[in-house]
Amino acid sequence: MLVPLDIEPVLPNFGAECSGLDLTGPLSPEDIKAITDAMDRYGVCIYRNTGLTDAQHVRFSRNFGYLEKVPVKEGQKLRLPFRELFDASNLTLEGNITRDPRAIEYRKGDRLWHTDSAFMRKRTSYSLLLAHEVPRKGGATYFADTRSAYEDLPQTMKERLEGLVGVNSLWWSRKLAGADIAEEEIDRSFKAKHPLVHNHRGSGRKALFIAAHTMDIEGMPHEEGRALIRELIEHCTQPQYTFRIHYRPGDLVIWDNLCSMHRGGEFDYENEKRDMRRTTVREGTEPHTMDEPEDDPFTELFAHIPRTVDFAGRARSSRSR
Numbered sequence: 001m002l003v004p005l006d007i008e009p010v011l012p013n014f015g016a017e018c019s020g021l022d023l024t025g026p027l028s029p030e031d032i033k034a035i036t037d038a039m040d041r042y043g044v045c046i047y048r049n050t051g052l053t054d055a056q057h058v059r060f061s062r063n064f065g066y067l068e069k070v071p072v073k074e075g076q077k078l079r080l081p082f083r084e085l086f087d088a089s090n091l092t093l094e095g096n097i098t099r100d101p102r103a104i105e106y107r108k109g110d111r112l113w114h115t116d117s118a119f120m121r122k123r124t125s126y127s128l129l130l131a132h133e134v135p136r137k138g139g140a141t142y143f144a145d146t147r148s149a150y151e152d153l154p155q156t157m158k159e160r161l162e163g164l165v166g167v168n169s170l171w172w173s174r175k176l177a178g179a180d181i182a183e184e185e186i187d188r189s190f191k192a193k194h195p196l197v198h199n200h201r202g203s204g205r206k207a208l209f210i211a212a213h214t215m216d217i218e219g220m221p222h223e224e225g226r227a228l229i230r231e232l233i234e235h236c237t238q239p240q241y242t243f244r245i246h247y248r249p250g251d252l253v254i255w256d257n258l259c260s261m262h263r264g265g266e267f268d269y270e271n272e273k274r275d276m277r278r279t280t281v282r283e284g285t286e287p288h289t290m291d292e293p294e295d296d297p298f299t300e301l302f303a304h305i306p307r308t309v310d311f312a313g314r315a316r317s318s319r320s321r
Contacts, residue, residue, distance in 0.1 A: 088276040111266065
């Protein structure tokens with residue numbers, strides 16, 4: 001007997017609280033279709049009190065495509081038991097609150113509006129973030145609807161955006177958040193190019209693909225391109241396109257990076273634990289196409305980083321060079 005997926009929209013066209021399915025066990029093709037149909041419709045779906053373990057989180061996520069792996073170097077230890085789990089916490093390997101100013105500085109970039117992995121050549125479709133421990137106050141995630149925002153643009157702006165390509169860099173977003181990285185070093189580092197407007201495969205609607213990682217627009221002078229990027233982000237993040245999620249342990253949120261932006265909310269980073277773990281689905285490996293590639297692009301990216309950034313992606317102060 002099929003269990004229906006109960007859906008309560010957050011905004012009319014964006015975000016939904018979903019219930020009625022046990023995500024800890026095997027799912028039928030009909031269950032998976034119900035989940036992906038809800039994602040195509042709403043872009044962000046919240047499942048409360050899932051009871052998922054790390055292993056179940058990874059297994060559930062595999063229903064939706066190939067999972068990217070955390071970058072590692074030889075001899076490096078990871079806090080989490082699976083390389084498919086990206087550590088989105090403020091914790092050390094031992095599970096204590098980090099006091100490392102470089103780690104704190106690096107994580108500030110997560111509080112800018114962004115899309116996961118826009119700085120990679122192969123984009124991310126779904127991100128699946130599971131709350132394990134949350135602060136008593138703050139620590140929400142904010143989401144923005146880039147489909148409705150695009151549809152509401154004036155026709156003149158839509159025509160202006162046609163064919164434009166964004167240039168994306170992880171290190172650029174870290175610089176915007178305050179990391180001391182020279183722009184010359186960013187220019188020498190890897191950058192990914194993606195159209196500013198694309199057709200969202202799941203819904204057939206057009207969406208903007210732009211956020212804090214987007215440093216330039218191909219063929220445009222820096223000043224002009226960056227002004228346009230800021231204008232588009234400000235447009236997408238108006239109140240009518242946004243909402244936030246407050247977590248309890250066990251809550252899972254799935255978002256589609258190809259039709260949304262998100263940012264982390266403030267909390268007492270130095271005194272409150274926030275243990276969040278994320279799986280990341282590669283675009284083009286959607287459900288039932290489970291041919292897993294042999295490449296490891298995140299490790300490759302972090303093998304060639306600006307000299308002012310350590311392997312963990314944390315910017316060093318110019319004074320420590």
